[in-house]
Amino acid sequence: VLLVDTDLSELGRFSDPSLLILASLAGGAKHGYAMMEDIEAMGGVRLGPGTLYGALARLERRGLIEPLAAEDRRRPYRLTGAGATVLREQLRSLEQFAATGLRRLATI
């Protein structure tokens, strides 16, 4: 039974890494190391291996990502349909938040 939920906040300290992983996988399936590199390039954040796999395990359990066949010990993961929905909602809410913040800043 997979837990599918559109809210990432209950992932606690893994909610930010989870969002970064989902955003990274939106660009195509990747294994752990490629995700770390991509996230660093995209967001300027380097996730530690323990943090990355803590978040990956949670996302997999929730059915937001799925593992593909391993390639020479490295296992790529890809975004599921549910994962894409969650990522879209999260980014839209961030977009609204950013837009509101920028509007307020413009009045200063």
Place this chain on the structure above:
Amino acid sequence: MSAHELWLLRLYPRQWRQRYEEEFVALLEGCPRSPLVLLDVLLGALDAHIAPQDNTGRILQMINRPRWTAITVFCAYIVFVVAGFGFQKMTEYDDFVEAARSHAAIGISFDIVVAGSAVALLAVLAGGLPIAFAALKYALAARRWDIPLLFLVPPVALAVWIGHTILLTAVLAPAHHGLSLHTFPGVLLIPSWFGVFALAAIASTAAVSLAIARSNIDARVFRFALGPATIATLAMVTMFIAVVVWGVSLRADAPQLFNGDGGILATSTAASWLAQVTIMGIATAIAVGSLVRGTGSRAEAQPA
């Protein structure tokens, strides 16, 4: 990977490693080494223990709970028996027998301990023998020879203890014209008798528990064992209360005995009694706690 990095990986739960270890190692091999990375891996291990990674793990945990309840109650029972053995040795002296005859509270509480020990033993056998047979059946079918070997530990440990007893009573005691706690070598040899008994009990309990943990046994056998385990635990609770009453009554009715040196190895009776009560109390609390969790999981598993 270095030895300490491999050691860090072993901190992760077995189920987590079965699922992620290979790819995680591949990732670590590509990562630059730094104390922060190692700390992150360490925190990841802690997280993996605190938050099990998949539902299968939780379901397996629930299914295995009666197994661990049976093993825990068995271990607690053996600890209780070791303390009870000390109580029995302490109370077999004439002064204590006379006190039990003369004072009703001491006598009745002692009789309750004797009856309780018989009930607990029968319950442990009723619940434990089907588990032992199921484990041996599995071992034969799966050709797991380590399991029968583990079951051989209790008879071997018993033989060692009996051999040690014979050595003390038939060889060493006559050679030294009797053994006393107040002279050498009795001061070493008599405590060794209790020490060998305790070691034999620990080795036997650990071996049997390991054999059961390693065996693939039908969950129904463990669920059946919860009934006898409940009876054994109730007997332990009753005996624990009876031993407390026995000591309190002895203090009130025969203070010279309670304050004397009639305890284990000629130590203070009060201190021996207190040590026995403490060990029995801890063992009983562990058995009760495990049983509450185990029967709770049985209620969860049954359809409404």
